[in-house]
Amino acid sequence: MKKKEEEMERPLLKAVLFDMDGVLFDSMKNHTLAWYETISGMGIVCERNEFYLYEGATGEWTINHIFRRVYGREATAEEIECIYAEKSRWFNELPLVEVMPGAKEVLEQVRELDLIPVVVTGSGQRSLLERLEREFPGVFVAERMVTAFDVRQGKPHPEPYLKGLEKAGVTAAEALVVENAPLGVQAAVAAGIFTVAVNTGPIPVEKLREAGAGVVLPGMPALADSFDDVVQLWRDGVFDRR
Ligand code: CA
Secondary structure, eight states: OHHHHHHHHSOOOOEEEEOSBTTTBOOHHHHHHHHHHHHHTTTOOOOTTHHHHTTTSOHHHHHHHHHHHHHSSOOOHHHHHHHHHHHHHHHHHSOOOOBOTTHHHHHHHHHHTTOEEEEEOOOOOHHHHHHHHHHSTTTOOGGGEEOTTTOSSOTTSSHHHHHHHHHHTOOGGGEEEEEOSHHHHHHHHHTTOEEEEEOOSSOOHHHHHHTTOSEEESSHHHHHHTHHHHHHHHHHHHHHTO
16 A cells, blocks of 8 residues: 555656757757867967866856956956857857757657657757757747746756746656756756756766766667666656655
């Protein structure tokens, strides 16, 4: 009897919230190169790989982070606008980004399980946002997308994921997040959501674990292959925290 009651108490997974860059699109190589070219072009010493660590944050956050380090101050609104425009120009000149291998297979499973797919991104890169509907027709619709234009606070603040829950009409205990960056994982965990990290870039696995990921997988094909197991881990993880 007790076991049956426990089973009944177990939450039901209703929605999966996907980060975009590095999860749905293999776009981080382009983003990091665009940032590197923009910032080093200003005569500032930086490394391309450091931009993987700022992934998920808004452009404003990244620019201020660099400015504090180099100039000991935040950037003005004008500087932010100008630098972000330059970064976008670089990004749009780079070869077209590919859909992340395994992403369509994961979304197919989401559809089969009748789960609600939501995109939660800090990106304001219109070229990629527009491609979501083209590459994943009928999956991601504007009403279920949270972008840089919807939030005041970027990741690692929980606001983007809280907005994502709101758009899906579910609670944190009914959702699962798929992220690839430490700041993104932090944001999802701060919103109270069990998070799967897919390590699609050069970030050390430890950074994703430290950020609070419930499980770390090597990429989206691995998530597609083990989706049922991940849902089980989600169920145990959410259940344990109650
Ligand atoms: Ca990402």
